[in-house]
Amino acid sequence: xxxxxxxxxxxxxxxxxxxxxxxxxxxxxxxxxxxxxxxxxxxxxxxxxxxxxxxxxxxxxxxxxxxxxxxxxxxxxxxxxxxxxxxxxxxxxxxxxxxxxxxxxxxxxxxxxxxxxxxxxxxxxxxxxxxxxxxxxxxxxxxxxxxxxxxxxxxxxxxxxxxxxxxxxxxxxxxxxxxxxxxxxxxxxxxxxxxxxxxxxxxxxxxxxxxxxxxxxxxxxxxxxxxxxxxxxxxxxxxxxxxxxxxxxxxxxxxxxxxxxxxxxxxxxxxxxxxxxxxxxxxxxxxxxxxxxxxxxxxxxxxxxxxxxxxxxxxxxxxxxxxxxxxxxxxxxxxxxxxxxxxxxxxxxxxxxxxx
Amino acid sequence: xxxxxxxxxxxxxxxxxxxxxxxxxxxxxxxxxxxxxxxxxxxxxxxxxxxxxxxxxxxxxxxxxxxxxxxxxxxxxxxxxxxxxxxxxxxxxxxxxxxxxxxxxxxxxxxxxxxxxxxxxxxxxxxxxxxxxxxxxxxxxxxxxxxxxxxxxxxxxxxxxxxxxxxxxxxxxxxxxxxxxxxxxxxxxxxxxxxxxxxxxxxxxxxxxxxxxxxxxxxxxxxxxxxxxxxxxxxxxxxxxxxxxxxxxxxxxxxxxxxxxxxxxxxxxxxxxxxxxxxxxxxxxxxxxxxxxxxxxxxxxxxxxxxxxxxxxxxxxxxxxxxxxxxxxxxxxxxx
Amino acid sequence: xxxxxxxxxxxxxxxxxxxxxxxxxxxxxxxxxxxxxxxxxxxxxxxxxxxxxxxxxxxxxxxxxxxxxxxxxxxxxxxxxxxxxxxxxxxxxxxxxxxxxxxxxxxxxxxxxxxxxxxxxxxxxxxxxxxxxxxxxxxxxxxxxxxxxxxxxxxxxxxxxxxxxxxxxxxxxxxxxxxxxxxxxxxxxxxxxxxxxxxxxxxxxxxxxxxxxxxxxxxxxxxxxxxxxxxxxxxxxxxx
Ligand SMILES: Nc1ncnc2c1ncn2[C@@H]1O[C@H](COP(=O)(O)OP(=O)(O)OP(=O)(O)O)[C@@H](O)[C@H]1O
Ligand SMILES: [Mg+2]
Numbered sequence: 001x002x003x004x005x006x007x008x009x010x011x012x013x014x015x016x017x018x019x020x021x022x023x024x025x026x027x028x029x030x031x032x033x034x035x036x037x038x039x040x041x042x043x044x045x046x047x048x049x050x051x052x053x054x055x056x057x058x059x060x061x062x063x064x065x066x067x068x069x070x071x072x073x074x075x076x077x078x079x080x081x082x083x084x085x086x087x088x089x090x091x092x093x094x095x096x097x098x099x100x101x102x103x104x105x106x107x108x109x110x111x112x113x114x115x116x117x118x119x120x121x122x123x124x125x126x127x128x129x130x131x132x133x134x135x136x137x138x139x140x141x142x143x144x145x146x147x148x149x150x151x152x153x154x155x156x157x158x159x160x161x162x163x164x165x166x167x168x169x170x171x172x173x174x175x176x177x178x179x180x181x182x183x184x185x186x187x188x189x190x191x192x193x194x195x196x197x198x199x200x201x202x203x204x205x206x207x208x209x210x211x212x213x214x215x216x217x218x219x220x221x222x223x224x225x226x227x228x229x230x231x232x233x234x235x236x237x238x239x240x241x242x243x244x245x246x247x248x249x250x251x252x253x254x255x256x257x258x259x260x261x262x263x264x265x266x267x268x269x270x271x272x273x274x275x276x277x278x279x280x281x282x283x284x285x286x287x288x289x290x291x292x293x294x295x296x297x298x299x300x301x302x303x304x305x306x307x308x309x310x311x312x313x314x315x316x317x318x319x320x321x322x323x324x325x326x327x328x329x330x331x332x333x334x335x336x337x338x339x340x341x342x343x344x345x346x347x348x349x350x351x352x353x354x355x356x
Numbered sequence: 357x358x359x360x361x362x363x364x365x366x367x368x369x370x371x372x373x374x375x376x377x378x379x380x381x382x383x384x385x386x387x388x389x390x391x392x393x394x395x396x397x398x399x400x401x402x403x404x405x406x407x408x409x410x411x412x413x414x415x416x417x418x419x420x421x422x423x424x425x426x427x428x429x430x431x432x433x434x435x436x437x438x439x440x441x442x443x444x445x446x447x448x449x450x451x452x453x454x455x456x457x458x459x460x461x462x463x464x465x466x467x468x469x470x471x472x473x474x475x476x477x478x479x480x481x482x483x484x485x486x487x488x489x490x491x492x493x494x495x496x497x498x499x500x501x502x503x504x505x506x507x508x509x510x511x512x513x514x515x516x517x518x519x520x521x522x523x524x525x526x527x528x529x530x531x532x533x534x535x536x537x538x539x540x541x542x543x544x545x546x547x548x549x550x551x552x553x554x555x556x557x558x559x560x561x562x563x564x565x566x567x568x569x570x571x572x573x574x575x576x577x578x579x580x581x582x583x584x585x586x587x588x589x590x591x592x593x594x595x596x597x598x599x600x601x602x603x604x605x606x607x608x609x610x611x612x613x614x615x616x617x618x619x620x621x622x623x624x625x626x627x628x629x630x631x632x633x634x635x636x637x638x639x640x641x642x643x644x645x646x647x648x649x650x651x652x653x654x655x656x657x658x659x660x661x662x663x664x665x666x667x668x669x670x671x672x673x674x675x676x677x678x679x680x681x682x683x684x685x686x687x688x689x690x691x692x
Numbered sequence: 693x694x695x696x697x698x699x700x701x702x703x704x705x706x707x708x709x710x711x712x713x714x715x716x717x718x719x720x721x722x723x724x725x726x727x728x729x730x731x732x733x734x735x736x737x738x739x740x741x742x743x744x745x746x747x748x749x750x751x752x753x754x755x756x757x758x759x760x761x762x763x764x765x766x767x768x769x770x771x772x773x774x775x776x777x778x779x780x781x782x783x784x785x786x787x788x789x790x791x792x793x794x795x796x797x798x799x800x801x802x803x804x805x806x807x808x809x810x811x812x813x814x815x816x817x818x819x820x821x822x823x824x825x826x827x828x829x830x831x832x833x834x835x836x837x838x839x840x841x842x843x844x845x846x847x848x849x850x851x852x853x854x855x856x857x858x859x860x861x862x863x864x865x866x867x868x869x870x871x872x873x874x875x876x877x878x879x880x881x882x883x884x885x886x887x888x889x890x891x892x893x894x895x896x897x898x899x900x901x902x903x904x905x906x907x908x909x910x911x912x913x914x915x916x917x918x919x920x921x922x923x924x925x926x927x928x929x930x931x932x
Contacts, residue, residue, distance in 0.1 A: 064495075124499055125427075327515065567793065
């Protein structure tokens, strides 16, 4: 209870679901051997943290930001550039953290303060514009970022797959640097999510919700909403940057498509809405559902598409093509905003988690 | 009704012309920086033409927001759809479009543009009913729903037209330039400029001279009172939404011809530009939108010529600068 | 005397707040009914509920016997209800003329009607082509009332027309309203100014905490100082 900051899942099904997900993630290296399963599990962890940080903004302050991938990208690129330029050692990782997090913080502060100076309604549009400029910048400054190709790099010795701690003889597969990296990612993400739970359940988090419900009333009650919103922006940005760092470490690569693309922003939005806004737990559920679907549903669509084209049906093969899976997600997204605005978590809890 | 002579007038509020002067001043400032007069003319015409196209795309968005407080994040999809639909006419009739006669060219271009506007206008109807109306008055959900609409529209276009870039060659009669001394002015840019101006004037006339226009302006200021006078503002809004969508479609056709190619991603690319224009202009203001579009295009063209590296972030810098000066955009209309 | 407007058991919520807690009254045709009450009593909310700008949660509202509580605002307006809101809500970006053109829903402005309006609101003629936003507060109020009477309406809902106006202007506004009354208009008038209320009212309703706490003849209330004190916390003498 302490560790959950006094905000338990409040639904039996939800608790079971969360326990299953967490156990599965913990045991992935042992029960689902193979690179793909581990990749999927790591991605779920990273996105759960990333989406949770986004939930702090969307669900708890009610502001839509399209710049979240920018912070994610800053983290990714900080690791990539540093390890690529300074060599694969821990000092480079430290440099990346020391440079990346303050950069993310400063940018969040700048956007926050600037947006607060202008009308609230501009926020979503401004963040979209800034994020797209950042994307262009990252793909154009190729001397630094590797341009469209991105940057691949080597990890510090300890995290490399070649570093074997326990040989094959024990589990039938070696416990190596890769698995260590996985657990590093898993525990860091868990920590971030618990930290976010702590934040939203602190008095600060309650003020955020008060602001979301009625900004004027919150102001009338004497809260400096400007300060609170900017602070929330900064926390979310720093956590997104951390998630980006883990993402780069896991992929041993950073590029526009894996960290900055608009499509990732859409993925985040989908996950947060499907999971349930304003719950933090929704991030875990949303990330798990979404990433599992992304990795395994596409195979299913491929089969369906081939079947449809063999049956000679018009249009369907194109619509069911695995590349079109975003189309179905888009429809799912609209449907969930419309029919289940409270997401899976809200549904399971039985009463609206976020009011209205 | 007979004309009533006002026996007196109140001092008109001083017309706020500083924003109007902004593009002019910017263009003049660029003369010494650009150096050669012919490049300056070319750049300026290019800016104005591009500005007009962006204005056409953005005008609907700003009115839709001003009138009903609706933020349509899927607006860019209409732009891309407009361009795609035009290729349905332009490509099969390529021989007409490439014939060396202006009339034959127009005989295919005009129907293509009209078809695009028809389709995007009709889609506007669907979007308003399905995505906007159910979440009317809730910004957060509006943004989410219309963003979802954008994904669906984009993916449908990929499914229907394929992921490849579709060429959209300019009709023969619009290729090339008029040469005046050592200044070359592209014919198509001139045409774009003309169309943009016509649309701007038409919108201004409708807004200022017709009862519908009066209702729109009144509705932007106070929606409730318009209803209390007995007008169904929802219907008015639907009309504005459809017109805005159709204009976005037209803008898409013009942009496709300008770039001579179409791809579903132009929606994303232009959404950002259009948003910046709408923010700079002040949500709800047509004049602001017009100036904003020209400014954005000028910064892109002059900036791209003078400091190509800066072009990447120049729009953001412009937006920051304008909002520092006027936090609500050049002309703030709504009191909301 | 038949009731033109009839409210029974009307309850209105604004968000979570229960503002109107069962409002019942009638507005007789051809008369001026005053709606008085403390600040925050729910007078504006009553008018907005009649106008359909807030939806009544329960209860019925009928206009000439036809239920209107489920209708949308434009439909209510089209049944002949004119509304002058507390905030006046003139379209400041439009000229005086344009404001009235919009208010004349059924066609072009009628010269005779305009001449009648200019008779007591000469300022509107004077500034016919000026932006409404540049008018003074009193002139805006005149424009707002003119909008409601530019075409004949069955019922006028007028919310605190004298609010924030100088005494001299209040006097002339009272004269105008009397003139409108003389044309046979039915008016539901919210007023804080008791002097104006006494001058204009035939019937009177007093509201408190979202219900009607007194209904009767205006003349009777004007004559009964203790009752005034009890209902409104003021005495007429002290107020003049
Ligand atoms: N938009 C709103 N949201 C929440 N409460 C409201 C809103 N509008 C009015 N109220 C509340 O409803 C109650 C009645 O308000 P109303 O405006 O009807 O009073 P009134 O009698 O017109 O007062 P006044 O004489 O000050 O105009 C008040 O307590 C007010 O605080
Ligand atoms: Mg009131």
